Amino acid sequence: MCGIIGYVGSENAVPIIVDGLKKLEYRGYDSAGIAVYGRGGFDVVKQEGRLEALEARLAGSPLSGNMGIGHTRWATHGEPSDINSHPHVGSKNKIAVVHNGIIENYKQIKERLEQRGVRFASQTDSEAIAQLAEYYYDGDIMDTVIRVAGRLEGSYALGIMCLDEPDTLIAVKKDNPLIVGVSEHGRFIASDVPAVLKHTNKVYYLNDMEIAVLREGDARFFNFDKEPLEKTPETVTWSLDGAEKGGYPHFMLKEIMEQPKILRDTISSSMTGSNGDIIDGMDAARFGKVVITACGSAYNAGVVAKYVFERLCRISVEVELASEFRYKDAVIDEKTLVILVSQSGETADTIAAMREAKSKGAFTLSIVNVVGSTIAKEADRCLFTAAGPEIAVATTKAFSAQLVILYILAVRFAARLGKVPPGREREMLSEIESLPAKITEILRQVDSIQKYASTCVGYKNIFFIGRNIDYAIALEGSLKLKEISYIHSEAYAGGELKHGTISLIEDETLVVAIANCERLYGKIMSNVEQVISRGAKVLLIGSCLGAEPDGKLYRIILPESGDLFSPSLSVVALQLFSYYVAANKGLDIDKPRNLAKSVTVE
């Protein structure tokens, strides 16, 4: 839930670390800090608030050194404050640590150390790592790291500096991501590739229980028996442009606008390219049911996919929140296909769900954006979305890429099962291929959507309704709006309104109705009339829109498409609507309050 970075090399570590933290700020942004190995030992600056606050402190009292570690925090243990920020340095000032993850047994460690006279400064779980390391340290930092790792329960990616090793940066991880970058002038560690991409595209993906020992011209890897490991660096093919705003006011808007290209890339990699034959290695006929499990927007992609799979493959599909699935003793076996959907590939609940599914013998297929992530590596098969780095906390392009992979998977699956004839399979695949051009048409409506959204900032409640697959995408519309605009919103199946929700409809309520299912158009329009007659205003989004706009009803007309793949079109209108409501409220759209991009804790 936090971002960590470290550098050792011939250059001043401070600007490298601060710049890297900017690329990691999406992972947490309530406080930040940096420690460098300066002339007299560790120089540490920690600051509550956004990274700019840390930069201002550094401008007032500049640091320098050829080795350093930095951290951007999303608080879990202890409020956001200077003292709780990382890096944490043990009380003997010997070992400095940055940590991403959660140490579940930190209280026991802390109590034991306090009984032995160690004084803790912060309320964090992470300080226990630095204090424990100092307690164990006997002159061999690798031994110390191995001993500490053996005591820690929970998850961690750690960057470590030791006072006795002025030119050696150590890293180790378990269940949280960590990469090692290699450039001509030094070595890096980071939670994510964009943090080092300015300096290098050569990275090693560290595995759990591997230790990296880095010096200016040297990167070595060891297991916990101190045996050297042979690792091969990978070349990152995407460029830094993906991690820059490129002239847009927010990453979110840039990422919305990128969607036609992202979809083209994802579709081609999933039809003929790097994802291979999308159903390779899977015996479609073996599966008695499909379970899709994920969190947040990725879960919503799963709900859309349920409608597509069931309609095309005539197979039963369950969609489960990963946080529920992992604890419910799911009824699955070797005949179950479990699909994990995750942009980051590091969401703690989704990782746990995957491991639960594997332990029960199910075949696990992941749909992931981040190469080298835990879910990508551990699932039986992984299909990559070609979304590139997604920086805004609110997902847009990665969600859209997940949808198209799920569509293609469903179509190919249905064909393999003999549920659709080859001609229809080809037709559907070309319908999917036509989505990027249709999205471009929707993006051309940006000005009118912006204008309409500017009239919606005052609503206290916004409801999203739809039927069938339109209901599935209404869930995502509602999530998008609430996470960035802080307006209360809920999504309902249109038919459910009369069972309770309609009592909430009054003047000054906005209802966003999605209408792409031709056969259910009359039904959703009855719902629209019911809410209008109770005082609501309506934003109607869809391709089958007979109703004429008036003072009560505004329309966003989508290009014609069958209803099956229409969520890919509706969602773009919904994203733009949410974005502009939040922008008109002047909110920090890319970093909404209390959220982080990658939820690596429970």
Ligand code: M6R
């Ligand atoms: O990285 P993941 O796709 O596993 O993340 C899942 C959710 O945390 C994520 O979709 C979250 O809901 C986003 N903030 C939605 O915009």
